[in-house]
Amino acid sequence: MIKKTYIDTSHFSNIDVDIGLMHMAGDEELYFKILHNFYNHYKDFNLEHLNEEDIIREIHTINSLSANIGAKSLYTITTALDKTHNEMLLPQFYIRLNLVIEELKTLQDIQNTKMTTQILKETTQEHRDELFHKLKIALENELPKNCYDAIKTLQESKLSPIEENKLTEIQECLNLFEFEKATLII
Numbered sequence: 001m002i003k004k005t006y007i008d009t010s011h012f013s014n015i016d017v018d019i020g021l022m023h024m025a026g027d028e029e030l031y032f033k034i035l036h037n038f039y040n041h042y043k044d045f046n047l048e049h050l051n052e053e054d055i056i057r058e059i060h061t062i063n064s065l066s067a068n069i070g071a072k073s074l075y076t077i078t079t080a081l082d083k084t085h086n087e088m089l090l091p092q093f094y095i096r097l098n099l100v101i102e103e104l105k106t107l108q109d110i111q112n113t114k115m116t117t118q119i120l121k122e123t124t125q126e127h128r129d130e131l132f133h134k135l136k137i138a139l140e141n142e143l144p145k146n147c148y149d150a151i152k153t154l155q156e157s158k159l160s161p162i163e164e165n166k167l168t169e170i171q172e173c174l175n176l177f178e179f180e181k182a183t184l185i186i
Contacts, residue, residue: 011106014099019070025171026152031069032107038065039104042097047090056085062097071100123157131157135170136186142179 009017017031024031042062047055063078074096081089123131131154138146151174154167166185173182 009107012103014071014073014096014103016070016072019072020068021070022148023068023070023175025174026148026155027168027171030171034065035069035104035107038069039101039107043101043105045097056082059093066100069100071096074100121157128154128157128159128163132163132166132186136183139170139174139179139183139186144174144177147174147179147182 009015015035020031020035021028024034045058047058050058059078059081063075063082066072066075066078074093077089077093077096080086081093131150135147135150135154138150151167151171154163159167169185170182173179173185
């Protein structure tokens with residue numbers, strides 16, 4: 001029996017997990033790592049010690065990251081800051097960044113994080129081949145939603161280590177919208 005854990009983020013109100021997971025092709029482990037890294041990098045963040053060029057770069061980086069993790073409110077303010085460089089927006093930026101950081105703080109101790117467990121389905125090789133074929137068709141037609149659905153179904157199945165590696169590589173390509181490259185992996 002193989003178990004897969006999923007992080008409970010039901011208490012989040014400043015991060016839209018569905019958006020974040022969409023950007024990660026449904027890969028919760030990758031999403032958790034990115035949230036963890038975001039927290040560690042920005043928990044004590046302060047722009048005051050940076051020069052103007054570094055401030056612009058950091059705001060732009062936070063803007064991209066906030067979009068990817070689903071922090072919509074933070075994304076909105078960093079988009080405005082990125083475009084206008086208006087220092088009057090900084091107090092609002094810090095407020096929104098701190099709200100995201102406070103939510104992420106609850107995820108830092110993996111041992112204490114509430115997790116739900118799902119038993120992976122035993123499947124035949126023929127069925128797994130069929131699932132990978134469906135994924136290949138979705139990739140060839142460049143249909144992200146169908147790709148994510150196929151990946152989710154495969155993630156719920158007991159895969160061989162080779163199949164797991166293949167699926168991981170495909171997800172990485174899909175995150176970059178490299179459909180053709182992902183198709184070649186299958």
